[in-house]
Amino acid sequence: MQTFPLGSFSVGRIGFGAMQLPGPGVFGPPRDRDQALAVLRRAVELGINHIDTAQFYGPDVANTLIREALHPYPADLALVSKVGARRDDVGAWLPAQQPDELRADIEQNLATLDTDRLAAVNLRIHSGDPSAPGPVDRELFDRQLTAMIQARDEGLIGGIGLSSITTEHLQIALDRTEIVCVQNPYNYVDRSSQPVLDACTERDIAFVSFFTLGSGFFADNPVLGHPDIQRNAQRLGCSPAQAALAWALSVAPNVLVIPGTSSVRHLEENCDFGARTSAERMSAHRNR
Structure with a gap:
């Protein structure tokens, strides 16, 4: 698997997002706990060494599952979390900024x-919309950065990341x-973060695309059903999900993807060798 630096780690460009492990709406326990644990263990078996999580996934659920499935962690496993939000008793997403x-x-x-x-x-900049970057509040952002820098300098985190910016x-x-x-x-349909991606590419900063396969928060998911994705999947002999991931990986060498699933079969499909290697073949066909 192709790799790219993420702080002191060298991670595969296909990682795993833990967002789908909790129950519906990323809230409460998983429908099938044994299956959720199996997905995490299989991910590591397949060579995934970048897992994206958050305390507010559940809340507590995703992190608890990761610990139960994988602790003690492999030395090369990059556990990346995010802060800036919380959940209330009914699962609403609230700022914690x-x-x-x-x-x-x-x-x-x-x-x-x-x-x-x-x-x-x-550090996730809260906007109330999981698909939209938050606004710039310079005074608050400076104080947030100070807190993140202090945590890094004290050794609690290896590096500082930013989300929804x-x-x-x-x-x-x-x-x-x-x-x-x-x-x-960032995905085939929504490229509103292209300026941020370009800035990261210029500086060799890892750009982690989420919603690469579309967002589960909305009933209408135009990515996997897009005619271009469907056509390329048929041409390459792969699934629409693999084609969408391959397109994202073809955009720039610093793009990482973190498709999430609660299914071992879907995990294996996302990690299939064809999805990892077809990026090169798709690069000539992508629509910029």
Whole structure:
């Protein structure tokens, strides 16, 4: 599998997103706990060494499953979490953006994952819409960065990442510190984060695409059903999901994808060799 640096780790460009492991709406326990554990174990068996999670997935559920399935963790496994949000008692997504909340969430991630250090933690800029970057609040963002830098300098996290950001966020952050990854929505249909991706590519920063296969938050998912994706899947003899992943990987060498699933079969499909190698073959056909 092709790799790219994520802080001090060299990770495969296909990782695993733990968002689909909890119950419906990323809330509550999984429908099938044994299957969720099996997915995580199979991911590592397939060579995945980048797992994306968050304390607010469940809440607590995704991290607890990861710990139960994989602890003690392989030395090359990059566990990446995010902070900046929380859930209420009915599963609503709420902001947790103050510096003391970020610090508490980092410590809670460490506790539930049972680890002393995370490969990276993404500061998620809350906008109320999981598919849209948050606005720039310079005063708050500066204080957030201070909290993240302190956590890194104390050894709690290996690197600082940013999620759901604009190019303005990225430039402000880079003026203060190193950023090891950026995590924004990006797929064949939604390329609104292209300027952020371009800025990351210029600086050799890992760009972690989420919603690469479309968003599960919305009933209408135009990615896998897009005529171009369907046509390329047929031409390459692969599934639409593999074609969509291959397209994303073909855009730039620093693009990482983290498709999530609660199915071992879908996991194996996402990691299939054809999906990893067809990026080159698709590059001449992608629609810029």
